[in-house]
Amino acid sequence: MKVLVRADASVEIGMGHRVRCQALIHAFTAFDWHCQFVVDQRYQAFGSPDDCFVETEAQFWQRAEQVDLVILDHYAYSADLIAMLYQHQPNLLVLDDMNDRGDFPAKWLLNPLQQNYSKLVECPLIGSRYALLRPAFQQQDENQSPPEQLLITLGGTDPLALTLPILNALVASGFATECIQVLLGANAKQAEQVIAFCLQNGIAVEQGVSDVTPLMQQAKMAISAAGGTLFELACMGVPTVFAQVADNQTRSLEQHVPLNWCRSVRFDNVSDTLYAQRIGQLVEEVNSLWSDTEWQQTARNTARSLVDGAGAERVAQTIHAYFVSESIL
Structure with missing residues (x-):
């Protein structure tokens, strides 16, 4: 066939x-x-x-x-x-x-x-x-230690080049750099600048990883684009603040955000004057949820129940x- x-x-x-x-x-x-x-x-x-x-x-x-x-x-x-x-x-x-x-x-x-x-x-x-x-998402390690990382992954190409301004805002807010893990797609925009920023600030960074599941297993929370990665993070039980980078992500967020395992901030329809404001809104959301262990546990359970x-x-x-x-x- x-x-x-x-x-x-x-x-x-x-x-x-x-x-x-x-x-x-x-x-x-x-x-x-x-x-x-x-x-x-x-x-x-x-x-x-x-x-x-x-x-x-x-x-x-x-x-x-x-x-x-x-x-x-x-x-x-x-x-x-x-x-x-x-x-x-x-x-x-x-x-x-x-x-x-x-x-x-x-x-x-x-x-x-x-x-x-x-x-x-x-x-x-x-x-x-x-x-x-992919098959790797059905092979989770149930015995690993509690996740401690904030995973930042804005898709294979990061079409709106959000990774670097988000990192700048996180560092400026005082977020612990040792808790950040950046994942860049092989064709991500501004990849060289992002890698240089991570090296200067002691932030872990990977690019072009074929199997993302180990990084998702280590993630206490994530900042992510809301394409197919949404379902990957749900399967792995990772509470997430999504950056909407395309109109075709609207309906998935409309259905998933009310389930309260994730949040979202929209960037695909933002004027230049509101861009920095939305970056600040996203980082504020992450900082407020990072220590909310009760919400995180509920969010993890909800997310895993949605995608197997x-x-x-x-x-x-x-x-x-x-x-x-x-x-x-």
């Missing part, structure tokens, strides 16, 4: 689409599927040599007709474009977050948030039990079972 995964990554797009699709690929590979990314030629630098690079939709459609399944994780696809792709490959799994593209057809649709879709979607896979996490890390396996099992049943018929 063959599957094509249509997802791009760049500084502007971020790495989240590719990361969660890699979790799906791992799950499908366990069922002996052959999996390959399809990537726009413009974003080749963020791809892999094993990817299939295309310049036109027609090239993608031609390849889609030759496989058993297409997985689409791409905000640039409108409902009309999805419908056109569906005509070329009806065995289509669409990954969605915002539910803001109107009605479109798909065999399967995955959204880790509670959303309602039209009858054009044959099999909706909805809710946090379908959150796509087996979402990718559930999706792959559901779709593989469909193909098995079709072959029997």
